[in-house]
Amino acid sequence: MISQNSISQVFETARVEEVIGDFVQLKKAGSNFKGLSPFSEERTPSFMVSPVKQIWKDFSTGKGGNAITFLMEHEHFTYPEAIRYLAKKYNIEIEETERTDEEKEQANAKESLYLVSEYANEYFQKVLQKTDQGQAIGKSYFKERGFTEDTIKKFQLGYSLDEWQAFTDDALGKGYKLEFLEKTGLTIVKDERRFDRFKGRVMFPIHSMSGRVLGFGGRILTNDKKAAKYLNSPESDIYHKSNVLYGLYFAKQTISKEDNCFLVEGYTDVIQFYQTGVKNVVSSSGTALTSQQIRLINRLTNNITVLFDGDAAGIRASIRGIDLILEQGMNVKVCTFPDGEDPDSFAKSNTLEELTEYLNENAKDFIQFKASLLVKEANNDPIKKAETIRDIVNSIAKIPDAIKREIYVRECASIMDISESVLFTTLAQIGKKEAQEANKQYKQEQRAFEVVKSEQQKKPRVDVQYELERKIIEILMLYGDRVEQFEDLILKEDEASGDLILEPAMHEARVFEKIYLDLQEDEMMFSNEKFRELYYAIIDRLNQDENFSTKDFINQLDQKHATEVTSILMEDEKYNLHDWERNHIVPKEKEHSISQLVSQTILSLRCHLIDLKVDEYKHDIIREGVNTKSILEDVRDYSNLKKLLSLKLGKVIS
CATH class of the missing domain: 3.40.1360.10 (Dna Topoisomerase Vi A Subunit; Chain: A, domain 2)
Incomplete structure (x- = not known):
């Protein structure tokens, strides 16, 4: 297990733009960076990294998170592996215990393939450096190629003994399962016999972009015409030749x-x-x-x-x-x-x-x-x-x-x-043919789409409450600890007419306190479970920590909630992808009207909940055996309240 102190040190040191920059070419876009999505095929950038918030968002797939979640998504790391990778990148010494036999047993199948490959890489390097056969045959070949000792170690070059099952026996003796030795292609099992695939070859490990060993290339050094000069690992759950570039x-x-x-x-x-x-x-x-x-x-x-x-x-x-x-x-x-x-x-x-x-x-x-x-x-x-x-x-x-x-x-x-005219004509003919084929493909896809569309006749309506609750989470994350001047319109009875009127009253409060008290006043609850959990977690943190940090808060969330928060926070950043300012279109900054944004959101939620309540009463009226007069009075009261709230909302918007 990795100690919490080591994990905290990694989080404090790692910079999301530096981590992702090892895998994606990032270009400056205002205060952020943008690049091509590493998760989809695209030519126009839809991938955004925020150094200020230390999060990223891929608008083409909806994925998002911090440096850890990027490595988990892109490199398929487990959480501990992502921590170890970053610790190595930033030269952080981490406190951890060795994997026990029980932990090896519990590792999932894919992780087991990685473990076997890493072990094989260490084994082949050790054979090259420490055995007579490795020195006399493997090392001599690399020296003949002109490779220096530093280069050999840099590329982790190795040698597989010219013996039928030397590697397999060694791996089994160290507790690695034959099942995974076979799945990686390191061991060939045939008619209850097992032998090493790369027997008598110099070894070139093939790495992922993050440095994990995915497979091997092996070159034979004898003149055996029946054996292939180069032999690669077969396809496996971790090694796909078409997705990998050596070096x-x-x-x-x-x-x-x-x-x-x-x-x-x-x-x-x-x-x-x-x-x-x-x-x-x-x-x-x-x-x-x-x-x-x-x-x-x-x-x-x-x-x-x-x-x-x-x-x-x-x-x-x-x-x-x-x-x-x-x-x-x-x-x-x-x-x-x-x-x-x-x-x-x-x-x-x-x-x-x-x-x-x-x-x-x-x-x-x-x-x-x-x-x-x-x-x-x-x-x-x-x-x-x-x-x-x-x-x-x-x-x-x-x-x-x-x-x-x-x-x-x-x-x-x-x-x-x-x-040139002949070439342009030929180019146009090719283009026309491709367009016809594309149109044919499009029509086929449209027919398939129409079938699906007919099954889903009604387009789903926008979930207003979901959007408003999401907006509250966004406001709390971005401005929760800010102190703002709020204008409340207090309901009072006019002494002359007896009617209810709105009287303005100014007060100062922290944004999260304003939101919390307003929701408590009307006993409004979040309907979305995920937002409800986030809401109470944010309120609790803001109450306890005067120096609230978005980065620290996200880093301590589980992956499900961290991904949701990242998606919310990066929603507005997608506009930077389109270079609006270059086209003289400047979106209004939220910071200029935070108090209005808070009040507008809370009032909109109140109005929506009133609408839901009125709809509920309308259904009750249809049912027999209910007190229609009492329900109508309630509907009237709610309608009057909605009218007053709408006045408030109009005041805020203006």
Whole structure:
């Protein structure tokens, strides 16, 4: 267990904008930061981080919370794991006890897969560093590649003994279950036999963005033609190849800082580049690039430079996948190395200055690169040239930005010696075809929607009481400890006419006291259980703590209530996403009229509750055997009260 003192220290030290900035590229938006949602596919930012309130809100999915909840949502950490991650990030020494066998037993299945993977990572590193076989075979291979001891430790490289079940036996002996060894793919079970998947291979652990070990890549060092040169962990509950980029954990901060990401093919390409000094580099690990992997990069930068070997055939095969990057609206450059060179060998034989200079001078815009490459291959063959033109225009059509499309059309027309009008016509034809297909898809979705709509004929009405109770929680969280001047309109009887009149009276009070006393006066209760629990928790804290802190209060709530409070507090921040001030639209600040806001909200709630009571009486009148005269008198009294409250409400609004 982690001590409460350690947890408090983590909460006090961690900055939500710094934590989330490791996973999402954040840009300043007033007093807040905004970025692309890491939980959905989007091109327009709907993700907001508030450094002042130390909370975040994703308006595309409704998720929100503090630094801890972000890690739990994004990295699927448990609460203790999120605390440990932040403690490591901020160099905080935490007090905790070792996991007992009983605690290991209680860990859920997914967590068990992480535990097994972490153990395997430590085991393979230990074998590499501490055994004769690891030193003679594994360490020798890495040294031949030119990797330094620091690099080997940085990337946690290891070695799996060339024995059938050395790792499996060791893991079972340490109490790890065969079930989870098999599910991670570390152990293969066949006909009641079990053996190590990565027998006799050097090991490359594959990390999540937060540094958790998800799986492994293993390279064989013998010339066994029947065995695959590289072997990856199979898909599991924690490892999905299409969602992972090798090296992203080590590269993410530099990618964001440099605003560019170099994309290579293999593990050693990444490591060699990093060791040379180019740290914003990742790899798709030999698999075809996926849209999920591109979105991981897009959270950190809008610029990708794809690095190819000098092999022309390999380039042709690889550039097909780059259309996916263009579809995401990203800027793509391509850099090829001389014949016989790859990113690994080139970085190994050059200094940082030489490598940087080569990348800067040889990185070309992807569309221009593709046009030049394909036109050269087409030579004077008119049929091939026509196919080439269509291929290039197809790539241009993937780009969502109309201005970029037009610029590329003009440049490609010059490269391919063809009129711009022909290219624009071809582009329009492709666009028309895609529009028709999209329209067809839309109609199918609409038909499905109509079926659902017919089942839900009536649109749900706005729950007025829910919204008003939510507004009260917001006011208490933002301004509960403020002292304000309130104008109350007191009901008095006119001595001359005998009618009830409103007489203004000013008094000073803290906002939470005003709200509490007004609700108590009319015996108004929250109908929403979650809001009711929050209301009493906030009132209690404000009564006890003169220096009320929104951040501290949220940090001490359970996840359910913390998420609700965050959602309430960040509701107004979404307007910053649209840059209203730049368009000369300035929303009125609540701070300028807090007393009015409080009074208006309480009066609106009173009026709503009166309406509910009158509706209840109306239903009673329909029933037989009730005293209609008595009910009508009550309705009249409530109607008069509603009229007076409406006058108050009008006074507040004006």
